[in-house]
Amino acid sequence: MKRVSTRLSQEFVKKLSGEKGEPAWMLEHRLRCLEIFERLPMPRFGPDLSELDLGDLTYYARPVQPASRWEDLPEEIRRTFQALGLPEAEQRALAGLGAQVDSEEVYRSLLAQLRAKGVIFTSMEQAVREFPWVRDYFMKIIPPEDNKFAALHGAVWSGGTFIWIPEGVEVEIPLQAYYRMQTEGVGQFEHTLIIAERGSSVHYIEGCSAPRYSRLSLHSGMVEIYAKEEAHVRFTTIQNWSKNVYNLNNKRAWAYAGASVDWVSGSLGSKVTMLYPTTVLLGKGARTENLSFTFAQEGMWLDTGARAIHRAPDTSSRLVSRSVVQGRAKSVFRGTVYVAPEAKGAKAHVECSTLLLSPEARAETIPVLHTENNDVELGHEATVGRVSQEKLFYLMSRGLDESQALSLIVNGFVSPILKEIPLEYAVELRRLLEMSFERATA
Amino acid sequence: MAIMAVQDLHVRVGDSLVLRGVDFQLSPGQIHALMGPNGSGKTTLALALAGHPAYEVVRGRATLDGYDLLSLPPHARARAGLFVAFQRPAEVEGVRLREFLRLACAERGKGFCEFQRAFPQALARLRMEEFADRELNVGFSGGEQKRGELLQLYLLQPRVAILDEPDSGVDVDSLKLIAEVIEEMAERGTAVLLITHYPRLLEYLPLAEVFVLLDGRIVERGGPELARAVGKEGFEVIRR
Numbered sequence: 161m162k163r164v165s166t167r168l169s170q171e172f173v174k175k176l177s178g179e180k181g182e183p184a185w186m187l188e189h190r191l192r193c194l195e196i197f198e199r200l201p202m203p204r205f206g207p208d209l210s211e212l213d214l215g216d217l218t219y220y221a222r223p224v225q226p227a228s229r230w231e232d233l234p235e236e237i238r239r240t241f242q243a244l245g246l247p248e249a250e251q252r253a254l255a256g257l258g259a260q261v262d263s264e265e266v267y268r269s270l271l272a273q274l275r276a277k278g279v280i281f282t283s284m285e286q287a288v289r290e291f292p293w294v295r296d297y298f299m300k301i302i303p304p305e306d307n308k309f310a311a312l313h314g315a316v317w318s319g320g321t322f323i324w325i326p327e328g329v330e331v332e333i334p335l336q337a338y339y340r341m342q343t344e345g346v347g348q349f350e351h352t353l354i355i356a357e358r359g360s361s362v363h364y365i366e367g368c369s370a371p372r373y374s375r376l377s378l379h380s381g382m383v384e385i386y387a388k389e390e391a392h393v394r395f396t397t398i399q400n401w402s403k404n405v406y407n408l409n410n411k412r413a414w415a416y417a418g419a420s421v422d423w424v425s426g427s428l429g430s431k432v433t434m435l436y437p438t439t440v441l442l443g444k445g446a447r448t449e450n451l452s453f454t455f456a457q458e459g460m461w462l463d464t465g466a467r468a469i470h471r472a473p474d475t476s477s478r479l480v481s482r483s484v485v486q487g488r489a490k491s492v493f494r495g496t497v498y499v500a501p502e503a504k505g506a507k508a509h510v511e512c513s514t515l516l517l518s519p520e521a522r523a524e525t526i527p528v529l530h531t532e533n534n535d536v537e538l539g540h541e542a543t544v545g546r547v548s549q550e551k552l553f554y555l556m557s558r559g560l561d562e563s564q565a566l567s568l569i570v571n572g573f574v575s576p577i578l579k580e581i582p583l584e585y586a587v588e589l590r591r592l593l594e595m596s597f598e599r600a601t602a
Numbered sequence: 603m604a605i606m607a608v609q610d611l612h613v614r615v616g617d618s619l620v621l622r623g624v625d626f627q628l629s630p631g632q633i634h635a636l637m638g639p640n641g642s643g644k645t646t647l648a649l650a651l652a653g654h655p656a657y658e659v660v661r662g663r664a665t666l667d668g669y670d671l672l673s674l675p676p677h678a679r680a681r682a683g684l685f686v687a688f689q690r691p692a693e694v695e696g697v698r699l700r701e702f703l704r705l706a707c708a709e710r711g712k713g714f715c716e717f718q719r720a721f722p723q724a725l726a727r728l729r730m731e732e733f734a735d736r737e738l739n740v741g742f743s744g745g746e747q748k749r750g751e752l753l754q755l756y757l758l759q760p761r762v763a764i765l766d767e768p769d770s771g772v773d774v775d776s777l778k779l780i781a782e783v784i785e786e787m788a789e790r791g792t793a794v795l796l797i798t799h800y801p802r803l804l805e806y807l808p809l810a811e812v813f814v815l816l817d818g819r820i821v822e823r824g825g826p827e828l829a830r831a832v833g834k835e836g837f838e839v840i841r842r
Contacts, residue, residue, distance in 0.1 A: 169751075293743075334609070369672075394786055461682045488720050507665075515728070548692065549655065549656075550692045551692045551693075553653075553654055553655065553676060553692075554688070554691060554692035554694070555654075555692075555694065555702070556653075556675070556676040556677040556680070557653070557676050557677075557679075557680055557686060557688075558680055558702075558706040558754065558758070559676075559677050559680035559681050559706050559709040559710060559758075560677055560705060560706060560709060561675075561677045562675075562677070564705065564709075568694070568697050568701075568702065568705070570695060571697070572695050572696025572697035573694065573695065574693055574696070575696035575697075576696065
């Protein structure tokens, strides 16, 4: 099966599962998800998805054969990855790297010393085939009943990464995966499952991109993170999808006692994004931080957010977003905090700021803080504003031209998030911002 | 020979004509004082010359070394050699003083190496070493903002400096430091226009010329004795 452009059906799902050599439980899971998908309505909030025709997608494509060396990949894809700097980053700054094109992984590596410590960093398919216990974790944090796209993902998922960090192992340099959508009209549904055992730590980075086509395509990944007692997981995503991509994701983490989960998200591309990374703070003293940067450009609707669910005492959350909106684009940030009755002593802070760069730019920030007990500290700040003429004038009065001044102001505005993003990406993000301003002020 | 000349300057802010025909000239290496009560148009003059978009020049001319300043956007006025130290400089979140001034220096042809040498010197001169990586003016006290403006002046070495009340909200020690820096700038050739409604700072400085601004016009010109008279008797001495 190289490419399937078909209506979703039980037959398709069976064939997909069969070709992947999956155990019976996974096929059952897929079929159950398909049934739930057909039953559930489209999301009742957020962006307009009416142009997205789920009957007109390529649900599986494998344009490239996997290789164990970069040199063995086909010329075109090798050049793409080279332009993205992946082989170089692998040598210099990463402990492991996976690369996926459309539905299947094409490359994966892991440092030998991490393998020796028992770290598992494999494709999701391999984990499902080799480790029966994966069943106890797969889509247990986000069940298919949660929403229509979670169910769709469960039925047709393909590719993605499985990471298991043994107790007490600290992975000091990041692991990375890169997702590329190459085929026109394709759907990409990778599944990422991270299990960090007690006292372990890991930083995982995802990058995403696609060439531009006129046909719409869909990226609907799912990420589930288990941060066991005292574990620390940081998950960074930088997405620069082209403007024909619907990017509708599900990302959720469980943080056990004393654990921390940090989400760092940079959303720069796509036609429509719906992304609300969520941490459920299950154990006493668990913490989460959610840092989000969005840059909505002409014609885009970036609907993002962050959720923290406090279910244990002394848990804390900090949700921070910076959105920049340019041209006729829209940005929405939904910052949601829920504190359960048993979560005494919880602390939560939500801070969302939006900068509008054009008269047509639209933005909303929707903070929702709900608590079921009184022994909590909750704070929130939300601002939506335009570039201050006073700041612009001040910087220009020192000799910077308008586009330099604007770029400095916007970089300053997003700096609380950018400083948390790995350097290589931060440089790239700044460059993208500057290019856009040069266009805007030309 | 004057480096800057302002003639018959009329400036409107919103519906009101604030400056109604201002004339003066500034000479290199000399300190000129502009005094006037609150509301006389001093800050309007500084902002209009810097090119603030809310200040509309309806008549008059201003030249810097022959350039027609008023036809230039704010950044080109700065590049031509004008520096205005503002009374209330904007706070720019997330932009570090170091990063901002490196860019500003680069635009004046000062390379990275020169900046690396000059920036610590300027910080030391203004006793602002701990501000190098602070966000630009964010959370600065009134006095710190004033010193911050002078730090930029000291680093950028403009040909003309217009300083809008660099002494307001400043303690005695800082006042002396500010006076020293202004004098040093003049010694290095900058033409200085020092705006104040309070003559204390002027006592520390050798003044070449004093202008008094009332109701949008310069109504009196003189030497240091004029500043002293205003200091003793207030602007009433002029109104009479």
